[in-house]
Amino acid sequence: MSALSSDLSVGIDFGTSNTVVAIADSSGRVEAVTFDHGGAALKVYVTAMCFWDERHGNGRRTHVEGGPWAIEQFLEGLNAHRFIQSFKTFAASATFQETRIFRERYRFEDLLTAFLRTLVRHGGSKLDFAARNVVVGRPVQFAGHNPNDELAMQRYRAAFSKLGAEEANYVYEPVGAAFFFARQLDHDATVLVADFGGGTSDFSVMRFSHQGGVLKAEPLGHSGIGIAGDAFDYRVVDRVVSPRLGKGGFYRSMDKILTMPNHYYANFARWNQLALMKGSGDLKELRELARVALDPAPLEKFIDIVEYDLGFALYRAVSSAKMALSTDEEATFHFNGEGVDIRATITRGEFEGWIADDVARIAATVDEALAAAGVDAADIERVFLTGGTSFVPAIRRLFVNRFGEEKLTSADQFESIAYGLALIGQTEEPGRWAA
Template sequence: MSASHNLSIGIDFGTSNTVVAVADSRGHVEALTFDHGGERLKVYVTALCFWDERHGNGLRTQVEGGPWAIEQFLEGLDPHRFIQSFKTFAASATFQETRIFRDRYRFEDLLSTFLRTLVRHGGARLDWAVPNVVIGRPVQFAGYNPDDDLAMQRYRAAFGKLGADHARYVYEPVGAAFFYARQLNHDSTVLVADFGGGTSDFSIMRFSRQDGVLRAEPLGHSGIGIAGDAFDYRIVDHVVSPRLGKGGLYRSMGKTLSIPNHYYANFARWNHLAMMKSSGDLKELRELARAALEPEPLEKFIDIIEYDLGFALYRAVSATKVALSRHEETEFRFKGESVDIKARITRADFEGWIAEDVKRIAGTVDEALANSGVSASEIDKVFLTGGTSFVPAIRRLFVERFGEERLTSADQFESIAYGLALIGQSPDPGRWAVGGGV
């Protein structure tokens, strides 16, 4: 057997970032790295940029992923389409396809295209032929009325195109639990809280060691489609959207009507904002602007779509959220084309905006406890992973339920992928597969 067939691959395909880890039979695990701009990156941004280049008398569509997609998008030298957070489409039956220049892309086409860019930049270590490829999936997919079976069908189709149709699919927090369990030296019942961009997932696991071998027993899982992107939306909804025409009025057939809110709901999912340029929404917004009592705010909204300012807006909102985790008050600032928005935001404001989201997350934690038959007092450790775990209101939720002394965390990006790769080296990796494993 070749050395590569002693390896296992763990893939954490995330809403915002993707990480790939490789483990060997000795339990050594490391992340796949990407050389970009003189840096060695372990995180591959979940983004795609398509652009047209002229070849002879015709046009040919080119594509890049990860940090190269962002680089191409920011250069903006050719007509392009930039797509981010497309994982949120996975379980949506209403999303069938999107047109990119002359071609139509289904979700599985976007995912397989993204993975091909990752393989191209990741080098030879990413060998889909290894027997154990373990791919993370949420406990609960994001989106309205998510279809779990549809999402897994799409995952299998995308990875199958690359030769990984033998892959196993494992709950993402279970991967994080395996990563954390390596440091355990005594029997423990562990709650893993994994906060991604689109979903918050929870798993309760019991770990023990027998004759030096780590053994794990899953006790219960739960998940909800509320996480970092939902918190971003609260900032947009209270600070940005009112300055882009939300709540405004327009005239139609002699009546004065409110501008429909559904255009602003697209800010709840960054992936939808990226699609508005080709969905017909842009044309409708232009018609609304002509009929609006105050057209200027809508014209600014149109500029955000037309000039692909969604990514810059996303970064400004994300930076504000991070700042509010460190400070009691910060200034939000976004500027591009005709749009110039700034506002002071306090942590108290932000916590008021996300209060209902935090309440629903708390209910999902309670659901995991109920599913496992374990009380909060029986949890030995709580392992937090994901950037949203730094939000003070979220951390306070866990402190109040479990106590500060039981909380722990590790690398916010790599833990899931590392754990998934380690599951591939476990005695029975198929035991952990759900919704499409083999």
């Protein structure tokens, strides 16, 4: 990292799939914190953790790593381990109380604290939260069924406080992206910012104006929905993978033939839930079902994926196919591990049919942001898209049809929010932007 002045602010974009941290100084310079891993300087820290158990003397000790080090530890697989990903999705869930990892119980705030400690350890001295003005991004609406925003923010504050950021400001993620984008503007404009993450899609309408040579920003309206990249992944897993693992199959109970319970497959298709299936009672119940299944072979493959922690490999296979469909009319989905081999061709038309309801709900949420701001689509002069899901053709088409190709612009899909949050930390009243 190049030298910055001592008066620094930290912007943290804690994402469902990836986390980015940026540092800004009073001169307006901003840059991402880099993480040196395997000779590469990474600006993106994967939002994942690997816990592993080792013998120490007469007892055992649990260790934890995060980001690329978590993936490395998981792939080495030298010790008993638990791999956790997409855990941000639990933030606003009142039904998620805790999960057990080896001998310890972890609430959401404990998971987030453990993750942040790995982030700080690898990020270096500039990530001294206690000595910085810290601005943390948050969704307009958290992911999950019936999300409890107040609970999520209590959990966020508890975790960040443990690292010294008791006075952190929490700002809507699209507002952070808007601050980054505003540096490109040379005129007054009403801007729609669309931020597509792993768990949520968030929208903010902002009015930027120049007053006395200073760019001023006024938030006009916000909206959000718990549908984004992970929801699209769910559709792929549900349509392509789960039917090959026993979904829709039958088992015998007493003298009745019953359909396999769907809730196991619903959990399997959600990355955050899949990461916990091994430690819950699901695995035991699946083994019992396999003994009475009319065709146990597919269910045994399901069990192998859970038992051998193949969720991350499945995630990469789904992401690869989804990315290919952003540029090609069809893609080959291929997952292989521990004797489980699934291959299928997916056309873009099929994929768009699977996600059509999700896209329609995202479109309705865009309308909510416009209504909250009191503007029409014609009043929006620029549309700033950020996040990997913004490259999905069906999503981009939604904005082209609504606002016109000429109004659309985008930037680095990972860094823009963190950059903007750090810049907000340099404003006279960063708390003014708190959600």
